Amino acid sequence: MIDLGSFSSLQLDAIREVGNIxxxxxxxxxxxxxxxxxxxxxxxxELVSIYELAEHYGDPGREVAAxxxxxxxxxxxxxxFVQQEEDAxxxxxxxxxxxxxxxxxxxxxxxxxDSALTEVGNIILSSFLNAINLLIGTQHQISVPAVAHDMxxxxxxxxxxxxxxxxxxxxxxxxxxxxxxxGLANISGSIILVPDPDALEMLxxxxxxx
Amino acid sequence: MAExxxxxxxxxxxxxxxxxxxxxxGLGSCIGLVVFDTTAKVAGMAHIMLPDSRxxxxxxxxxxxxxxxxxxxxxxxxxxxxxxxxxxxxxxxGAQMFxxxxxxxxxxxxxxxxxxxxxxxxxxxxxxxxxxxxxxxxGRTVEFSTSDWMLKIKTLGKGVTEI
Numbered sequence: 001m002i003d004l005g006s007f008s009s010l011q012l013d014a015i016r017e018v019g020n021i022x023x024x025x026x027x028x029x030x031x032x033x034x035x036x037x038x039x040x041x042x043x044x045x046e047l048v049s050i051y052e053l054a055e056h057y058g059d060p061g062r063e064v065a066a067x068x069x070x071x072x073x074x075x076x077x078x079x080x081f082v083q084q085e086e087d088a089x090x091x092x093x094x095x096x097x098x099x100x101x102x103x104x105x106x107x108x109x110x111x112x113x114d115s116a117l118t119e120v121g122n123i124i125l126s127s128f129l130n131a132i133n134l135l136i137g138t139q140h141q142i143s144v145p146a147v148a149h150d151m152x153x154x155x156x157x158x159x160x161x162x163x164x165x166x167x168x169x170x171x172x173x174x175x176x177x178x179x180x181x182x183g184l185a186n187i188s189g190s191i192i193l194v195p196d197p198d199a200l201e202m203l204x205x206x207x208x209x210x
Numbered sequence: 211m212a213e214x215x216x217x218x219x220x221x222x223x224x225x226x227x228x229x230x231x232x233x234x235x236g237l238g239s240c241i242g243l244v245v246f247d248t249t250a251k252v253a254g255m256a257h258i259m260l261p262d263s264r265x266x267x268x269x270x271x272x273x274x275x276x277x278x279x280x281x282x283x284x285x286x287x288x289x290x291x292x293x294x295x296x297x298x299x300x301x302x303x304g305a306q307m308f309x310x311x312x313x314x315x316x317x318x319x320x321x322x323x324x325x326x327x328x329x330x331x332x333x334x335x336x337x338x339x340x341x342x343x344x345x346x347x348x349g350r351t352v353e354f355s356t357s358d359w360m361l362k363i364k365t366l367g368k369g370v371t372e373i
Binding site for chain 1: 219220221235236237238239240259260265270271274305307308309310311317318320347348349350351366367
């Protein structure tokens with residue numbers, strides 16, 4: 001198993017590049033879906049203490065919306081798309097206004113809004129994953145998406161418990177997407193990629209940095 | 211005397227004399243375990259992340275795993291003057307944040323395993339577990355005060371309950 005403690009900067013760079021390719025694809029998909037321009041940050045690949053995950057990303061008690069998928073087979077990993085709750089709701093409004101025109105999305109039942117949110121997350125994360133699998137030449141299946149609205153630290157428990165089983169550091173690939181457009185409030189969200197322990201080794205070999 | 215307040219992070223473990231308030235934020239699958247002795251007036255809390263330390267690498271925090279956190283917390287209580295037969299416990303947490311139909315992933319059910327292991331470890335030491343609020347799919351912020359020995363549990367969208 002990979003020892004995250006002895007990860008080299010070359011390996012981190014290679015992982016970050018994977019994040020870059022995934023994010024580019026995800027941004028394109030989101031842009032098509034919302035008919036908006038999407039800006040993306042240069043992704044970061046970093047090693048973070050599992051004891052300080054939430055603090056690393058902000059206020060642990062902050063209310064966030066998160067969409068979660070698992071990739072099975074090929075490159076095994078978990079992917080989470082996290083947004084501040086207000087941003088998630090703005091994004092849902094944006095999508096539903098396109099679909100329903102004048103119909104006020106606020107009047108839609110919560111389940112329907114959640115379903116829209118889950119689908120946006122699913123599209124972003126699937127596009128991200130497709131790009132990675134194309135890059136390293138693996139085939140994968142993706143689980144149905146799950147959504148949660150909760151405190152940042154509760155959501156990140158999922159990540160902490162995966163990495164916690166093999167040590168005290170988590171490898172996080174984190175990137176931000178921002179919806180841009182005239183008259184739109186800034187909507188942003190982060191993609192977090194959490195490779196399975198055995199998948200990480202495979203990924204590094206395919207990238208020829210192990 | 212003013213009540214000292216301590217916020218515990220992941221895998222932290224702390225025992226303190228009353229008056230004290232012990233807080234931990236946003237428990238998802240993690241467990242907030244509280245133990246207290248109202249006669250000796252001491253209370254302790256652990257923020258447990260995983261059930262089982264077997265296979266753990268190196269010298270990790272004892273509060274991280276249920277099987278190491280429970281005995282360590284009780285030991286610490288005894289050192290601070292608690293009497294074992296007087297110690298009572300309350301637990302909260304162990305939620306499953308995401309449910310994926312059809313996809314079985316061990317780590318998604320870690321909350322339930324945390325609850326099971328923590329409960330079993332308390333029983334093994336003969337500590338009475340007098341109240342619990344576990345499972346479900348919502349995160350919890352917990353606050354234990356020695357002013358009334360109650361564990362206050364805050365859940366987004368559901369308000370506050372006390373056990």
